[in-house]
Amino acid sequence: MATALLLLLQLVSLASASHHYGGTVTYSYKGRNPDGSFRVDFRNRVTHDGCQYSHSQTCSTGNCGLVTNQQRSITDRSTNAPQSNRQWCETETVEQRKVPTDKPFDMRASSCCWIRTRNGVSGWRFQTQVDLGSRSDTGKPNRSPDIAILPFLRVPQNCPRTYKLMSFDPDGDTVRCRYGDIRNIECSGCNLPSGFVLEQGSCSLHYRNAIANPSVFGFELVVEDFPQRPISLSYTDGTQSYKAPLNPMRHKRASFQTYPPTTAAPTTTAAPTRTVAPTTTTDNRHLHGTTPLSKLPLQFSFLVDPPAPSCVDGLYLPKFVHPTPEDGQHINAEVNKEVEIRVRAQASHATLHDIIISGPLNITKHRSTRGDFVIRWTPGPDDVGDHYPICFAVESVIDPASTLPPQTTIYYGLHSHVTQSPQSGIYQSEMRCVLVNIGQRLIESHVTCHESSMTVEVERSSLPGLHEDHLRLSDPSNTACNLQTNSNSTHIIAVVPLNACGTQIEEDEENLVFKNEITTVDNIHDLVTRNHLLEVQFYCQYPKRGNVSQGFTAHRRNVVVWDKGFGKFTYEFEFYPDSQYRQMIDPGLYPLEYDVTNRIFMQIEAKSTANNTQLFVESCSAAPYDTPNYWPTYSIIENGCNLDQTVQVHRSANPRQFRFSMEAFQFIGLHDQVYISCSVLMCEAGSSGTRCSQGCINSPLTGHHHHRKREAITQSARHFISQGPLRLKRSAESTGSPATPLNLNLVFIVGCLLAAAGMISAVALYKVRASKVKYQPLASFEN
Template identity: 25%
Template structure:
């Protein structure tokens, strides 16, 4: 039995439009129900009102849309990004496949037309973490831009809630980009880098660090290979060359959080992500993150702010952003891609501690020796045993 779910609708006069720009899917078990899994994914089109069909090709599958919300859109009307949250009933199977279809890609140079994004879902209980499996977590902007004469690198966010190794590979071979298994994309100028749009289709997979057992009722399997798989699809826009690859704007300054940085937040408390860049007057901030995230320009800087709700608790939410030049030209330039995580926890306390040492202190020592000792002392002083202790800002004084 094939079950279909239409999550976004075309206008009545619409047809099979060529306006798809990409998607990223992630899933995790629903903590309030053992028989459902939460599928959270981003959808990008030229316009906000477009068609997308989610297919569930197994018997007795029930799909329920929880929300469809706008995330961000560029000022030139080139793309609109939405976040869709769907509950999938898993009472008949903990191992299945979901397919996103419907519509067609924008006109791209590498000949991709029909939309197809496949997620391999495995929410069987794992021996390594004593709970149901979750997919890797990542996100991506709908369009990345690069001048045809410049080299560029993009490192995708890679995080797995179960502690698995995360790897990337192409779903189809493309000559315009390179990709390492560690999820680093590279663009190098060559005779193949023809200006235009390219549909990029990647797969991100999680691999256990050692053999584990997974259970589904009475069935028990031993896994050492890939567990789950999510699609990452977006458009690479190769634009005309620039005069200097070392000095084209806009630029994200080093005072902005580094790629892969973790921010920590609590429910109903606003977390702020300051972004410092050059040429604010001719640039805009574009991002992919939670649908309720806001962007502003304050005190000469960009800022993303977000107030997590109860449904965000316990999750690591990826956020990616670029600064893009604005104007009438379709060849607007982008800064480097920066991506961070916002981890939503139940309680967040800031503890200032001092440590006196006659020699130099390494980060490994602080994590492996100092933090466990500090944790033991805090528990002895009456702190609950179920808390996480992490390093924050470190200041060295002589």
């Protein structure tokens, strides 16, 4: 039994390490624990072809201590890979370690296998070297370089490109990026792929030329830091060690390789080809006497795609434009305040598809309906003094009308070429990395989101020497935007309407975001200023979607969609006697009863003064019971399309109102009541590309959807509020002929028998047993 269990664990370990795309490891010294031990945080970032995989490091030399806490989250995932299941997923695991001594130690992780590589890399090897001795120049333990790269890079075969690997050292040390050269410890293949040049001092990787192939190059780099002048490291046991600067005299050997010209489409413009490219490598043997302060693994996958029609950025390959930050830019951030990085790109001959990112734990990415990408991350109190790199690239997909000519000659290697039909591809922009520096919170502010406004309160004590006379919102022309109106002796307070004071609205897949800022000016009536001493940016985020449920037995309070820390919109679901919608039905008259000949008039309204928003009702369904996940339900509206043939939509001048009506019905069977539930969302009014602007999205059964019987649908219980049911008047109160229901029921029974005759008996029997209740709307003349 024990042997079988051990074998199983070994298989699980191999599975978790398989399909490796790359990864990095960094560490951060966090101070002494009360018992004198050392706290060190390790950030282990790895990429596999599934999000369920991860790996852990083991101690190889020295005393590595114990793990006291661990967090793990998904950083990013994509389906742009050419192999296996066509996906990759990057996760980061943060381990807090309690280390009893400040002496050096090594941690390692290794297993099999990389995804299929073309340069002989099979198993992967990580080595992390840590030395916590106190430096003579800073008086503190060494801090490792902050390194980062995207886990999956790709480039067209015919487009040379340079990648600057993020390698910032918080101690100001010299950082070197080299290819691993200790087999089975630092690397598996230990050879820099042909067609690439690695500049070790600047950590720059140059892609020159390689043949397109669905297999990737596996890169196994090592990042090391060296002091700029000789220093000593002192340990608590009284011993010392010495570290020397990196020897500037590097023994280089250079070779020159001749590459063939690479040809793209004859009618397009390709980047100039290079017939001669130097490949420089470094002999590391002379460095045996120069040991680094730390050693970190840096591994990633690199895919060479078929040639692009053009290598000019902005045509097929996305080109970054303002306000995208520059590569290497430093961004200052404060604890518990969200960092927002806005990325914008353009590609005139392709469609922007996605942004891929790599960053710290709990980073998120969004895409606005205007096409911008937004990266957000909130540092915590434990991040003060640390530096976090964030890397990103935008990917585009080629438009069908912009493909290569039907037959294109493409060169592969020195003398060979093939003629192939072009295929649509994915094009990746340049990679950019920024560094986020975490400091203490400087400005104490608090934002409260209301139904139609935002309130921001800023402590005066955090704004020394500044008065509200020299502070203003984005647009102070409205008297409601004057900061003096609500401020007091301790706080500067702004109550900002969602539709005034220069408030901007943005939209992504899930939320509406209203933004504004308080800035310093020489004169509050100035339109511009060159003396911005302060910028307090704030926003309220409102979930667009919510399930609004309303019945008819009692009239309760309005439905509010609310999430902690976010804003809220209030939705009202009322019933009216006719299509004029002048006066809603008195709540005291509930429960409401209808004949099947009656039409039910309903209105859903989003209560908000923001005049740049609109309401969209995505779906409505009916069920005989007051349960959010009751099965089955009858669809009235689905994907914005009217499924019930009696539904009519009535116009309203208010974009936040939705008026509709339908004929009363009941469920076939013993049910004499109906509950209605609708899923609604809010959008930016007039903005193209939103779910609201798309309207009805037809199902594959377009043209027949009003006969469709709705399958099971599960609705979120988070916003489900019961106020049902709607009741039909009994037969004694109705005017229909007593013979009519019998005839209809006979027709219905005959139809069911004919349908059952066409089925396999076993399936038919299963259907009868599994579905006790059949349902459909009754005709208007049926009781």
